[in-house]
Structure formats: C-alpha cells, structure tokens
Amino acid sequence: MQRRRFLGLAAAASALGLTGALSGCGTLDAESGDVTLKLIAADYDLGGGDSTKKYWAGVVSAFEAKNPGVKVQVQIESWNDVDRKVAELVKAGQAPDIAQIGAYADYAAAGQLYAADELLSIRVQANFLAPLVAAGEHKRTQYGLPFVASTRLLFFNEDLFDKAGVSAPPTTWDELAAAARKLEKKGVKYPFALPLGPEEAQAETMMWLLSGGDGYTDATDHYKIDSEANVRTFEWLRTNLVAEGLTGPVAPGKLNRKEAFAAFARGEVGMLNGHPSLMQEAEKQGVKVGKIALPGASGKARATMGVADWIMGFKQNGHRKEIGAFLDFAFSDENVLKFAGDNDLLPATITASARMESDPEHAGLREFLQALPDAQLPPVGKTSWAQVSGVIKKDIGQAVAPDAKPAEVLGRIARAASTAESAE
Structure with missing residues (x-):
C-alpha cells in the first residue's frame, strides 16, 4: 500500500x-x-x-x-x-x-x-x-x-498502572509483557485484553502485524499473511501473553471487541488497543485513560492501523x-x-x-x-478483502490457542486469501 x-x-x-x-x-x-x-x-x-x-x-x-x-x-x-x-x-x-x-x-x-x-x-x-x-x-x-x-493507540488504565507499580507505559513488547505480569499479580481481571473473537478480529490482528513489522499485503498489494514476521508476531503473543495467563479469563478467540471495550470502561482491563470513541466512554465512567503509540517488537511500531x-x-x-x-x-x-x-x-x-x-x-x-x-489501512480496495476478512475473523483466534502452531493457522488463512485474490 x-x-x-x-x-x-x-x-x-x-x-x-x-x-x-x-x-x-x-x-x-x-x-x-x-x-x-x-x-x-x-x-x-x-x-x-x-x-x-x-x-x-x-x-x-x-x-x-x-x-x-x-x-x-x-x-x-x-x-x-x-x-x-x-x-x-x-x-x-x-x-x-x-x-x-x-x-x-x-x-x-x-x-x-x-x-x-x-x-x-x-x-x-x-x-x-x-x-x-x-x-x-x-x-x-x-x-x-x-x-x-x-x-488506534495502546490504551492503559492509569490507576491500575499506579496500583501495580508500573511506572511508565510500555514502548516495546517486552515492556508490555512485564507490565501485564505486574497487573496480573495485583488481580487485574484482564492485564491485556486481546479480542481475537469473530466480531472485529481482523482489526486487532492487523495492529499486531504492523507492530511486528509487517502486515496483510506486500509492496505489490498481494496478500502475505503467513510471512515470517507475521508468524513470529503470533508466536510471541501465544507464548508471552496468552500462555502466561495475561489476557484474562476469556480465551482471545472468544473475546469480542465490544466485550473487551466494555470491560475497559468498567475498569477491569489494564491495557488494550483502542480508538477515540472508547476513550470518551471510559472517561465518562471514571477511568483515567493513558494513551501511547502501539509498542513494537523492539520499539515504537512502524505504523498504526487506520x-x-x-x-x-x-x-x-x-x-x-x-x-x-x-x-x-x-x-x-x-x-x-x-x-x-x-x-x-x-x-x-x-x-x-x-x-x-x-x-x-x-x-x-x-x-x-x-x-x-x-497510518496503514486494511486492503479495502481489494474486492477479495470482505471474504479474506471473514476468514481471519473466524480462524485467527486459533493461532494463539495453547496447543496451536501459528505458522499452520496463518498458512491456512494465507491459502484462502490467495484463492480469493485469484478470483478478483
């Protein structure tokens, strides 16, 4: 793009x-x-x-x-x-x-x-x-x-950060995981809310792919969903957040964005990726909202999702x-x-x-x-995107399941995307 x-x-x-x-x-x-x-x-x-x-x-x-x-x-x-x-x-x-x-x-x-x-x-x-x-x-x-x-920016609950002793918002994935561990020890219900359920999983996925240095498409606007960088991103999520119990009581593949946002507005979420409307709603309910650019693997993400x-x-x-x-x-x-x-x-x-x-x-x-x-936007100019987006919504949550192999899940999605693209 x-x-x-x-x-x-x-x-x-x-x-x-x-x-x-x-x-x-x-x-x-x-x-x-x-x-x-x-x-x-x-x-x-x-x-x-x-x-x-x-x-x-x-x-x-x-x-x-x-x-x-x-x-x-x-x-x-x-x-x-x-x-x-x-x-x-x-x-x-x-x-x-x-x-x-x-x-x-x-x-x-x-x-x-x-x-x-x-x-x-x-x-x-x-x-x-x-x-x-x-x-x-x-x-x-x-x-x-x-x-x-x-x-999209990374949102964090300032009061929960203070109670957990998190002195600064995370700017890297390692710092994000460290903050989530401190929040978990203080009993925060969702240290990091990761909504990969079918409502809006394609958006959450794209934010993480960008944070990992890649995205949905290559320089020629062809899908590359199972690239090495994308596989590494989901391996990190599964190993460092989900397997460590830092994403809350609902499996990411079953957690929808609406529920994650509502939990943040109730003060039950330490961190999540959010948009402007959530900021207003959370502040109405008394949550002190902090905002920072999405963390990347080793520093600020190269782009956020628009x-x-x-x-x-x-x-x-x-x-x-x-x-x-x-x-x-x-x-x-x-x-x-x-x-x-x-x-x-x-x-x-x-x-x-x-x-x-x-x-x-x-x-x-x-x-x-x-x-x-x-910002980078999803590939909405491709007529195949609606179909590909649907596959991502249905399947991407499996990539962070405890016994999952992210490369296999992303590979299945990539093959479906290539088939849809060839029919454009």
Missing part, C-alpha cells in the same frame, strides 16, 4: 496552498437544471439520538441555498443495515446518487462509481490525507472518498456534476470538522486535521491525529 509521509499537517496544508481555500467549493453554474439527488448515509449517533440526521439536514440546507436547482433527499440508516440496503438498491437498479457506507470496492470493480477526479475539484481531491487516498483506490484509481477516519468510512457517487442516474458539487461542499473544513468533532472521529482532510490538531477543544484526539498521516 502506498504511504507518503507528511512532516506536519499544518505545513502540508500550507505547502499545498489549501489553507482557507475550500470555502468557495460546491457551487454549480446557473445552467444546471432541476435535479434531486438521493443520499443514503450511516447513523453515527451511538446514543440513539438524531445528531446524524441534524448534521446532514444542515449541510443540505446550506448547499441548496447556494444551488437552487438541486435538491438533496437524505435517508439515514443504522450501521447494521446501511451496507445491505444500498447493495439491495443497486442490485434492483435503483442506486442512490451518493452513499456514505463502509465499503466501495465491489461497486468500483463493477464500474458503478464515478472516480474521484470525475467528481471533485482539484483542491478538494488534493486535500485528502495520503493513506486514505491510497486506501480509497481500486486498481490505482480512487473511487472511495474518505468520509471520516480513526487510528480506519476510514467512505462516501461515493453512483453513475446510474447520470448526475455527475451535481454529485460533485455536493461532495465539494460537504468536504469544506466547517462540515468536516463538525461531523468529526461531534462523533470523536478524525477528519479525512489535511486542512481540517490541522485545524483540529491546534484546537484545545480536541486535545484528547491529538495523539490519534498525529498517528494518522503514517
């Missing part, structure tokens, strides 16, 4: 000439006729409220005021349903004009999406953070437009200009910052990230923002 390093978000924005330059985007010329766009978007309100609906209503109202010939109808769906409903509409020949969902690659491969450069102004397209651009590409063309992002949700424009109704104008408008700094800030997520653009990083109101997100320019 392509990776480009930014020496600082503000400096990058200045170098690209983007600072303050996006507010005028998103206006059509007077010749545009009357068009109604349909937008289907995911609901990010974890509390069951209507904040997502209100956000899009505000964006649409402001856009329509600037573009009186265009109306935008918004349909909000839960994350449990939104991908399925969009897929059903596309299959029925009733694709929305715009969808904000979790994946784009299958639609790109089927020729159903506009490419980014068919929709966006140059300034808006150039403003996306580089790792997110790379992750939004299918066969070297960008179709997925990153809507919001997040990164995650993005996507927005895309469908070709079916032929509204390229109108879709492009709306998306240009939606990616203004004001809109991007409001949505990311309201949901404890990270902006997908350089200029909005720079503004958030300098804003004291978002100081708690600063470490996540600083990790984003060098």
